[in-house]
Amino acid sequence: MTPDSLAHVSTQRVDEWRDIDKVAYAYHLAQWLEQKQSTKHFSEFVSGLCAESDLVVDLGCGAGAATYYLSQRHAATRFLGIDYSDALVALAGHFALERQATNLSFVEGDWFNLAPRADVDGVVSLQTLSWLPGFEQPLDAIFSRLNPRWIALTSLFYDGDISCKIEVNEHVRNRSSFYNIYSIPSVARHVAKYGYRITRQQPFAIDIDIPRPANRDAMGTYTVLSRESAGAPETRLQISGPLLMNWHLLVIERI
Numbered sequence: 648m649t650p651d652s653l654a655h656v657s658t659q660r661v662d663e664w665r666d667i668d669k670v671a672y673a674y675h676l677a678q679w680l681e682q683k684q685s686t687k688h689f690s691e692f693v694s695g696l697c698a699e700s701d702l703v704v705d706l707g708c709g710a711g712a713a714t715y716y717l718s719q720r721h722a723a724t725r726f727l728g729i730d731y732s733d734a735l736v737a738l739a740g741h742f743a744l745e746r747q748a749t750n751l752s753f754v755e756g757d758w759f760n761l762a763p764r765a766d767v768d769g770v771v772s773l774q775t776l777s778w779l780p781g782f783e784q785p786l787d788a789i790f791s792r793l794n795p796r797w798i799a800l801t802s803l804f805y806d807g808d809i810s811c812k813i814e815v816n817e818h819v820r821n822r823s824s825f826y827n828i829y830s831i832p833s834v835a836r837h838v839a840k841y842g843y844r845i846t847r848q849q850p851f852a853i854d855i856d857i858p859r860p861a862n863r864d865a866m867g868t869y870t871v872l873s874r875e876s877a878g879a880p881e882t883r884l885q886i887s888g889p890l891l892m893n894w895h896l897l898v899i900e901r902i
């Protein structure tokens with residue numbers, strides 16, 4: 648996809664994903680070799696919805712590791728991964744072919760300019776919505792172009808009525824990206840206008856410790872044990888670079 652074809656999305660980043668640098672390649676390959684805890688958790692969260700769907704679209708599928716993981720758990724469901732990075736789509740296709748996956752395919756596409764389809768039951772999107780300039784336009788595109796019965800998201804959300812616009816600049820990698828945190832009540836108000844509602848929401852409580860990466864100049868999640876007060880149970884905070892990562896999972900369903 649050329650930068651020109653994204654010209655209508657003035658604030659959408661195009662260079663952050665277009666070229667896969669060494670850090671990005673290592674990240675995507677590692678996911679195919681060993682699924683992330685968050686993907687396993689998401690898979691459990693959407694298991695019932697995927698099982699009762701014929702076609703599930705994964706928007707912003709990256710190199711496809713999570714789409715593949717879901718497709719392996721639902722052999723009777725077809726999965727279509729869409730990403731605007733041709734390099735990542737090619738990588739996804741290559742890895743899927745190597746594993747002879749049959750209920751899985753990948754195409755290049757722009758979430759902001761989706762080709763209309765009438766056969767989509769569900770849409771999933773993992774760790775992508777917060778990396779877009781906002782949530783409204785991407786959700787509107789899903790409703791108007793795909794009209795799915797359900798949408799399941801994992802991204803950075805806050806359960807109070809506060810949203811944060813965050814831009815991360817990794818100066819050494821020469822890379823800029825959004826890490827937006829969206830207020831769940833504001834998402835609920837928005838989807839209601841289209842006849843949808845949030846039917847499930849939960850924070851992603853990670854159950855493993857992740858050490859702090861040695862490279863302090865690249866974003867990368869690690870965990871820190873914390874408790875709200877003496878005697879309260881310990882939980883793990885997820886941190887990436889200078890940011891607290893408010894991972895949540897949401898299901899939005901047509902009323």
Ligand SMILES: C[S@@+](CC[C@H](N)C(=O)[O-])C[C@H]1O[C@@H](n2cnc3c(N)ncnc32)[C@H](O)[C@@H]1O
Binds near residue numbers: 772
């Ligand atoms: C943080 S990655 C997440 C990848 C994958 N879902 C995962 O969980 O590993 C965000 C992905 O969104 C894709 N993306 C960003 N903007 C997009 C757009 N407008 N249309 C389609 N994909 C987009 C990027 O190319 C990138 O692969």
